[in-house]
Amino acid sequence: MKWDRRTFLQTLLTWGVAQESLTRLNPTQQFQKYYQTLAEPTHRKLALLVGINDYGQGFNLKGCVTDVERQKDLLIHRFGFNPQDILTVTDKEATRQGIETAFVEHLIKQAKAGDVVIFHFSGYGNYINIPPDIVPTLTKGQLPGIIAKDGITLNNGNPSTDNILEDTLRLLGRSLSTDKVTMVLDTSYHSSGHTVQGNLRVRSFPYPTDNIEREEFTFQAELKQKLPKSKAGTNAGIILSAAGSQQLATEIKGNGFSAGLFTYALTQHLWSTVPASRLNITLNKTTEQILPIMGGKQEPQQENSPSQPLFTYYLLPPVSQGAEAFISSVEDSARATMTLTGFPANIVRYYGTNSIFYPLNSSSSSLPLQLRSRNGLTAKVRQLSSEQTPSEPLAVGQLLQESLRCLPQSIGLTVALDPQLQRIERVDATSAFSAIDIVSDVLTEGEQPIDCILGLRSSFSSPSSQTQETGTYSLFLPGGVQLPNTLGKSGEAIKSAIERLRPTLEKLLAMKLWGLTLNEGSSQVPWRVTLEGLDPKPYAIEQRQTIRAKIKTVQQNTDENTNETSALNVPGLPKVPRGTRLRYRLENLGEQPLYYLVLGINSSGKAIAYVPPYEEEIEASENDQRLIEPGMKDFIPATSTGLTWTTSSTKGWEHIVAIAAIAPFQKTLETLKGISEFKTDKDQILTLENPLEVAKALLQDLETASNQTNTLLDPNPDSYILDVKAWSTLSFIYQVI
Structure with a gap:
């Protein structure tokens, strides 16, 4: 008997819906x-x-x-x-x-x-x-x-x-x-x-x-x-x-x-x-x-x-903790293939060999797994030591958590060229980018991931939004959205446009490097950061906390003037009016002092950094930076200093990263001291003239902090080796309206 689509579906539906009337779930059941x-x-x-x-x-x-x-x-x-x-x-x-x-x-x-x-x-x-x-x-x-x-x-x-x-x-x-x-x-x-x-x-x-x-x-x-x-x-x-x-x-x-x-x-x-x-x-x-x-x-x-x-x-997952990967096949007692699952795509793109993972909920005798090669989302791993016998054999489906993150020290930008550019424009652009060392690749076509696009505004504008400047060069996000303050003047030569955009390219690479340190899910540094508005009483806008760290000090919110629930449960990314006064509440939930730094991009496209006060005469000392003692909290900017953190007057998105480490940010502070407005005796919010230098110094500081906890890998001049026990980077994104 040949059934047509409608008859077949009718028969199945009659059976399925009849069952519903017999076994329907009680709608008053509790959450x-x-x-x-x-x-x-x-x-x-x-x-x-x-x-x-x-x-x-x-x-x-x-x-x-x-x-x-x-x-x-x-x-x-x-x-x-x-x-x-x-x-x-x-x-x-x-x-x-x-x-x-x-x-x-x-x-x-x-x-x-x-x-x-x-x-x-x-x-x-x-x-x-x-x-x-x-x-x-x-x-x-x-x-x-x-x-x-x-x-x-x-x-x-x-x-x-x-x-x-x-x-x-x-x-x-x-x-x-x-x-x-x-x-x-x-x-x-x-x-x-x-x-x-x-x-x-x-x-x-x-x-x-x-x-x-x-x-x-x-x-x-x-x-x-x-x-x-x-x-x-x-x-x-x-x-x-x-x-x-x-x-x-x-x-x-x-x-x-x-x-x-x-x-x-x-x-x-x-x-x-x-x-x-x-x-x-x-x-x-x-x-x-x-x-x-x-x-x-x-x-x-x-x-x-x-x-x-x-x-x-x-659903409640069977295992309460998350993971960054799982074993998809086992070759022998020491080697396996894993699938990377819990990393953002930009981190997977640069996730390096020698990175270390541990089986989830593993015993103290479990052996770490070292990444040996990677192809896309699939990687080959092997046990770091072949002389020991692990307490548990490798098994398909075993969840893996990040321990050491290895990132290449030579990371550049990949720029795509707008297909609507003429051939001579593409040739000139490729030549101009070759003189900029932070640009590692220039693509005219292909399926590779990119960081930005050099193109004509007219290529990505709707007819209703085009103006007399639609033929000018600009930088765009991979999805075709124009980056702020990158549009040039009509008649500009493409080589001149690229030279004009060099500072923006450096800022993009700095943001990219900051993003490679994000580890809210895998970090074992116990701390919490809350973005608050002051209107005039503090109210919570967004909150981030490391979710894998062992919290040994229970920190209660003692700020009775803060409304924790006013904005945290609102669907969609936070929206903050222009001119809103902000502050960040940082809480150390562990038993070790934490040093911190806050960096970001405001809605007008400027790179900024919050710098706490320090003692200039005490060079290279742990005492030259403000830190958060175990079980304590800090506010930035502190109300007593008179410094205000106010959202930009320009509508757009602001992206801020709050970074904590178990060691001071010495290299980063040395780099910030090169900014003409830098002061040593008070906290301040600086506009970064050198965001890329700051980003590279930050990675060096995080590796220095990781040297205190990393006992598995020796230093490698070609890689940053970062230990999740030594640092945490939390991200805040909100829209200025």
């Missing part, structure tokens, strides 16, 4: 029940992961199958899914019928009340123009939908798509017998008309379509009819989208891999986070990784019912 999900053996965890690279017709993507692999690894090794309960549907299998059938058969047919269900889609999306006779109440005449493998056709050279509407996905989600549903959609619908944004591939299909099968709405009607009354008006669980309605979802390029920018950042955070992270915190952390690449033009969104808890994936 604590969600923490106990993994302790309830009768509750399953089901996932359907869809990724499509191969669309054919010249519209292929690169990172969708990688997204599926990263989600699968996360669900199995971090959230305890049974591999048999995860169905992956990729490329040729991911047809319209293949996706809808898999959803019904694998999820709706099997899921029972209380089960956890994950649906992930990575691929193209677009808008469908809907004729009025089909949906008369539709005001805009368009509906969003995802595109299956067989969804793109060419009619006389004109692309057309056959979509699965997002509304259909919602109805499928509501048809499940459980409320614990998360849909992750790494796609977008709004299109700029191009398949590339800056240097990144775009997951919005560049053409809307007028083609919609009436069968799609018939299928929706059948889904609605079969929904029990208890499901009327409910949401399809939690929907996480890669971008806003008028934004673009993009793909990031790494060395040897491509991935959805949203999926990569999301899974990276979930690998390293503590259990049961609130959803808004997860999305904020994800957005922080996307911002330096897309500049606020891609902001992940959440859609969820107010009755649903905001715990990511509704």
Whole structure:
């Protein structure tokens, strides 16, 4: 008997929805029940992961199958899914019928009340123009939908798509017998008309379509009819989208891999986070990784019912601590292959050989694993000592935590050239960049990761925003967003433009080096930093804390004037009005004194640093810098000094890093002393004339601090060797409005 798509889905749906009415989860169940999900053996965890690279017709993507692999690894090794309960549907299998059938058969047919269900889609999306006779109440005449493998056709050279509407996905989600549903959609619908944004591939299909099968709405009607009354008006669980309605979802390029920018950042955070992270915190952390690449033009969104808890994936991971990698295969008793999972992509890009990892929750006799070679997200590791026998053998799925981070000392910028530049412009630009030693690569094409783009403003501007200066040279983020204060004058020669932009290039490299020290997830330095506004009483804007450090001193907030919850639980990255007075509250939660430094870029694009007072006559001494004693806190700037930290008068994003170490920042302070405004007798906020020199000095200081705790590796003149027990770098990103 041959069934058509509609009959087949009808039969499966009838079975699945009938089960829902018998076993529906009590909606009054307390949030604590969600923490106990993994302790309830009768509750399953089901996932359907869809990724499509191969669309054919010249519209292929690169990172969708990688997204599926990263989600699968996360669900199995971090959230305890049974591999048999995860169905992956990729490329040729991911047809319209293949996706809808898999959803019904694998999820709706099997899921029972209380089960956890994950649906992930990575691929193209677009808008469908809907004729009025089909949906008369539709005001805009368009509906969003995802595109299956067989969804793109060419009619006389004109692309057309056959979509699965997002509304259909919602109805499928509501048809499940459980409320614990998360849909992750790494796609977008709004299109700029191009398949590339800056240097990144775009997951919005560049053409809307007028083609919609009436069968799609018939299928929706059948889904609605079969929904029990208890499901009327409910949401399809939690929907996480890669971008806003008028934004673009993009793909990031790494060395040897491509991935959805949203999926990569999301899974990276979930690998390293503590259990049961609130959803808004997860999305904020994800957005922080996307911002330096897309500049606020891609902001992940959440859609969820107010009755649903905001715990990511509704799950408590079996292991409370996060990890940076896991063993994916074992060669012998001393060698294995690991997959890097818990690092931001910019750190993976430079993560060096000889870096050290320890098995999670390992015993004192466990041997460290040393990274010997790496290809993209996969690395070969071996036990550091072959003379000892480890207490536990290497095993597939074993989680690994970072111990020593090795970074090359010779790190430069990779600059891409705008494809719209003429050939002579590209030749001249390549020649000019060759004279700038901090630029390591200049790309005219290819799939390599980049740091910025040199191009014409007209290449990345919408027609409505173009001015008489649209033909001038400027620097852009990888996602095509113009960097502040980089636009030149009309008629400028490209070699002159590059020389003019040299200070900006140095600042970009300094920011890149600061970013390579971020380690909130892996640091074992116990401290907490809170960004506060003063209006006039202190109120919390954002808070960061090392999550793996052993806190031996319980530090209570003793500042009764600080409202801790006023801004910390607001979805989205913090927004701070121009002219707001700020301060940072630093708390030492351990038993060892901590030295600190605060660096960053303000919204006007200036590099800045907070420098505490010190005694000039006590050179190279631990007493020449302010420190935080164990169990104590410090404020910067201190109210008693009269110094104010005020947000810039320019709208934009500010990115600040707070750095703590177990040894003083001697090299960094020596470098800062070269600034003409530097004072020795008071704290100050300096505009950095030499941010790159400061960044290099900082790395030297962090390595010096690491020498106090690193007992595994000898110094290497080609690498910085940084020990997670010796330093911590926390990041703060907020928008000045």
